[in-house]
Amino acid sequence: MKLHTKMMQRLTSLWTSGITRASLGLAILCGMAPEALAGGKRWGPVPFASDFGYRFEDLFWLITWLCVGSFSIVVIMILIPSVRDRYKPGRKAHFDHGASLKDKRLATVISAATFLVLDAWVLVIAMTDLREAWWNIPESEEAGVYEVEVLAQQWAWNFRHKGADGKFGTADDILQMNELTVPNGRSVSFQGTSKDVIHSLFIPAMRFKKDFNPGDINSVWFKPITAGNYTILCAELCGYAHYQMFGELHVLESDTFDNWAADASELGVAAYDSEDTEARWAWDWKE
């Protein structure tokens, strides 16, 4: 066999071995760690700034550590026989198909335990979180709910606030493009649709993501707990300029927000053009 063919075979078998890939992953992580620590960077998602954000955080780390744990067990179970039963002159290989009753029982117990811990447990927590938080959209009659209508398009986010008269679709509405200003500490409820293709409103710091589809109105909400500026993204590949579809969320303390809203509503009236039908998108809030 030619030398380079032998080398290729050797390289392929090295790559296909799980241990090599695991070691490579570990080496990359170790190489990144000093830089991340020196730069004060944080491992994992950006800090959450919504009141249900902790639920995402808890589940994210639970899944991460469950995967790290189960992966480590598998690596150890591969490493032990690889070292213990490695080649030695005179040692005879023993072949076993693992078909005995004892082996089958063990496999069943391990599979059931893996399913119960890794899948069922996570599913129960996720469903509880969805029911209690993400799907528990506050009704508009509830005190302090702030409503925003969203129109997604290739490739921008349009946001509409009610303005001073408290009604959508009137001259004093506040219109924002790729920028959204909301009050801190109040539930912000969104209804949104799309002009063209499916877009997905994604504000990582608020820990939510929602598809907005043409011809349909979807609802989503969050309650900001920390004032600041946060990134708004589109999480649905929506065309060639999808990557440009981002904006900024400004969460302002209530006094600052009220002043901003009053000024913005006045500006809305001044800029209102009854001929501009494109800018008059709005709908009656769906209860």
Ligand SMILES: [Cu+2]
């Ligand atoms: Cu998009």
